[in-house]
Amino acid sequence: MPLTFIAMRAGQSDAYRQAIFDGLYRAMRETFSVPDDDQFMTITEHDPANFRYGATYGGIDRSSNVIFVQISAMNTRTVEQKKALYRRIVELLGEDPGIRPEDILINLVEGARENWSLGRGLAQYA
Structure with a gap:
């Protein structure tokens, strides 16, 4: 059950x-086997004074259209699945809405299954 935060x-x-x-939901379904209707995502928008990024950090030329994607998920995926997720996100967001690959920064935060509660104060996966 990924929890996804997008900042732009x-x-x-x-x-x-x-x-x-x-695009993010489709990429997670295709590469992380996320189930149907497992969509927990939010976008926060920031004015220029409240949004900072390294325009050339890591040798990548970013534009002001850069987005930050942070996905919190259980630590159950392989390195190959993670690489496939990153590639697929860039492909799909490049197609629609047309974001440059250089403008997509992805951070995956993993945690143990018992760190999730889907509601009712229960640890459904523990």
């Missing part, structure tokens, strides 16, 4: 933001 500069359309949600 303000000013994009609703369709643009929905395409990000759709």
